[in-house]
Amino acid sequence: MPATPREHTRTYFLGKLAVELERHGLTTTLRADPPALRISHPDTALLAETVDCVPLPDGWFYRWSWGELVGVADDPALAATRIVHVLGRR
Template identity: 35%
Template sequence: MPIPPDALAALPRPLTARRLLNRLARALRRQGWTVDRRYSETLPILRVFFPGAPCLGESITITAGDGGWWYRSSTGELLAPCSDLDLAVSRVTTVLRRWVSAMRSSGSTDET
């Protein structure tokens, strides 16, 4: 569910955002992803990336959505409600795997 770029988003308190992002970080680490917590910013961000390509990743924030707090991608897409951790992990993983796959296929194309 995309959010228009000019839409004002309601943000949780920093401690709430950190708690929700920490839950997601633990679950993504169990799946083998590398996470970098960037909580010193005004808006807490969780950076998730493939260990072999730290330049290729996704930045996740928390925002208000239909029925509560949602995980939001750097593109503005609402990934999943924070109450559905499994769905959030699945969506983040799907996006990152596509990028990693594209990176690998473009690398093999360059070599031939």
């Protein structure tokens, strides 16, 4: 089944987040269906998290696996900073 426009938007925003996270030294893997980003600390598999991207009335937002919002998808650098802080990589 072909990807929907919404899935393409998710993938686009997740790709921008992946670039920012890799600049901070984290490892990322984009899962295709449903689109989500697996983020891990390169030194240990114990520090890992999955983030997705969801549309809300105020725009697109990155979201932790437990449902809490990370930040607005229009600012992947800020979202990456928050993720890096949680995963303990400075």
